[in-house]
Amino acid sequence: MSRQQLLKVQNFVVSRDGFGTGENQSLERPFGSADPAELMSWAGATASWPNRTDPGGSRGLDDYFTRDFSHNIGAEIMGRNKFGPERGPWVNYDWQGWWGDEPPFHTPVFVMTHHVRPSFTLSDTTFHFVDDEPAAVLRRAKEEAQGKDVRLGGGATTIREFLEADLVDTLHVVVSPVKIGAGVRFWESPDELRDRFHLEVVPSASGVTHHIFWRK
Amino acid sequence: MSRQQLLKVQNFVVSRDGFGTGENQSLERPFGSADPAELMSWAGATASWPNRTDPGGSRGLDDYFTRDFSHNIGAEIMGRNKFGPERGPWVNYDWQGWWGDEPPFHTPVFVMTHHVRPSFTLSDTTFHFVDDEPAAVLRRAKEEAQGKDVRLGGGATTIREFLEADLVDTLHVVVSPVKIGAGVRFWESPDELRDRFHLEVVPSASGVTHHIFWRK
Numbered sequence: 442m443s444r445q446q447l448l449k450v451q452n453f454v455v456s457r458d459g460f461g462t463g464e465n466q467s468l469e470r471p472f473g474s475a476d477p478a479e480l481m482s483w484a485g486a487t488a489s490w491p492n493r494t495d496p497g498g499s500r501g502l503d504d505y506f507t508r509d510f511s512h513n514i515g516a517e518i519m520g521r522n523k524f525g526p527e528r529g530p531w532v533n534y535d536w537q538g539w540w541g542d543e544p545p546f547h548t549p550v551f552v553m554t555h556h557v558r559p560s561f562t563l564s565d566t567t568f569h570f571v572d573d574e575p576a577a578v579l580r581r582a583k584e585e586a587q588g589k590d591v592r593l594g595g596g597a598t599t600i601r602e603f604l605e606a607d608l609v610d611t612l613h614v615v616v617s618p619v620k621i622g623a624g625v626r627f628w629e630s631p632d633e634l635r636d637r638f639h640l641e642v643v644p645s646a647s648g649v650t651h652h653i654f655w656r657k
Numbered sequence: 658m659s660r661q662q663l664l665k666v667q668n669f670v671v672s673r674d675g676f677g678t679g680e681n682q683s684l685e686r687p688f689g690s691a692d693p694a695e696l697m698s699w700a701g702a703t704a705s706w707p708n709r710t711d712p713g714g715s716r717g718l719d720d721y722f723t724r725d726f727s728h729n730i731g732a733e734i735m736g737r738n739k740f741g742p743e744r745g746p747w748v749n750y751d752w753q754g755w756w757g758d759e760p761p762f763h764t765p766v767f768v769m770t771h772h773v774r775p776s777f778t779l780s781d782t783t784f785h786f787v788d789d790e791p792a793a794v795l796r797r798a799k800e801e802a803q804g805k806d807v808r809l810g811g812g813a814t815t816i817r818e819f820l821e822a823d824l825v826d827t828l829h830v831v832v833s834p835v836k837i838g839a840g841v842r843f844w845e846s847p848d849e850l851r852d853r854f855h856l857e858v859v860p861s862a863s864g865v866t867h868h869i870f871w872r873k
Contacts, residue, residue: 445712496661500827500871501857505721512724611716641717641862655716
């Protein structure tokens with residue numbers, strides 16, 4: 442059968458009070474007032490966490506989600522704030538984002554911004570900067586993905602934009618036991634998406650609760 | 658880091674009374690008195706079920722398990738009864754197993770039997786027939802897997818043999834709500850494995866309960 446190309450949100454972490462990140466994002470604090478180590482500890486404990494440098498790690502339920510991160514993914518779309526903290530026109534192009542010399546994407550990445558800049562490649566990840574509507578960016582990402590699925594990487598604002606445009610096929614949202622208090626809100630409640638999506642809620646031994654949505 | 662090659666049991670279904678298959682396996686009834694459609698319905702309902710011929714299917718928790726089936730797998734080991742119903746010496750080599758012209762393995766498969774026969778290839782799956790101890794068969798499968806993991810496909814008796822030899826690294830056992838009553842027993846209770854394995858028990862909306870074990 443010919444396979445549909447999906448737009449997928451994967452391993453997107455939200456605090457128990459519904460925020461994707463805290464306030465006051467900066468170069469030193471990509472999650473602003475929130476602590477990424479705390480929000481991501483469920484993933485960091487797994488054997489398949491991409492940034493793991495030592496052997497070991499758990500191979501329970503959470504590991505299925507970190508293991509699935511790259512499965513059949515051919516491109517990623519992200520908002521500018523997932524690339525870096527700068528706002529407005531780029532001052533220079535020397536700084537190449539938060540993702541280091543070996544970004545964990547290994548595919549083309551489309552960064553949505555009103556301030557485009559030239560594409561560049563780090564290891565096997567190429568960053569493109571696009572100023573366009575979600576539907577147009579998705580069309581281009583699907584072309585580049587060559588039949589594979591497209592990951593919608595976040596943050597919260599970018600995912601909301603694609604949900605508004607009804608372009609998202611599946612979402613895996615990890616609700617952390619951590620409270621952030623203020624910041625970039627993702628939702629008031631998972632119930633907001635129930636009209637358009639099936640939802641399965643799966644608690645994990647690590648303390649997070651996996652929310653798995655797929656289009657009705 | 659250099660990666661350990663794992664021996665993994667994946668998507669192995671056991672009835673709620675602990676049997677892998679029923680009694681009286683035959684050519685027409687690979688699961689004997691048990692109904693495979695009933696035991697496998699949780700998997701057949703998912704979008705990633707390998708035998709799916711139409712679009713659609715659920716993308717909830719169960720789909721993560723069917724989607725993971727081939728992830729980083731370079732070889733499979735199975736017992737003779739998972740290949741076919743014949744016992745004793747092969748009468749002839751015309752019949753090539755239950756798996757059709759496009760077997761779902763796509764790797765070398767090692768069939769454990771006291772009656773070896775020549776290897777043969779169907780599509781991108783090659784079946785080898787080996788009369789050896791579990792540890793020796795695993796060594797050969799790991800060589801053929803070229804750095805990837807090895808799947809231990811079953812049935813119940815074969816998995817028990819590898820557990821006895823302490824060669825299994827991870828097990829994903831799906832406990833079905835179906836009762837079989839008599840047949841090939843896998844376990845009396847999942848607790849039997851707790852001394853050597855971590856265990857997470859995850860109920861699914863489909864009615865099955867995923868048991869995820871990994872070595873301590």
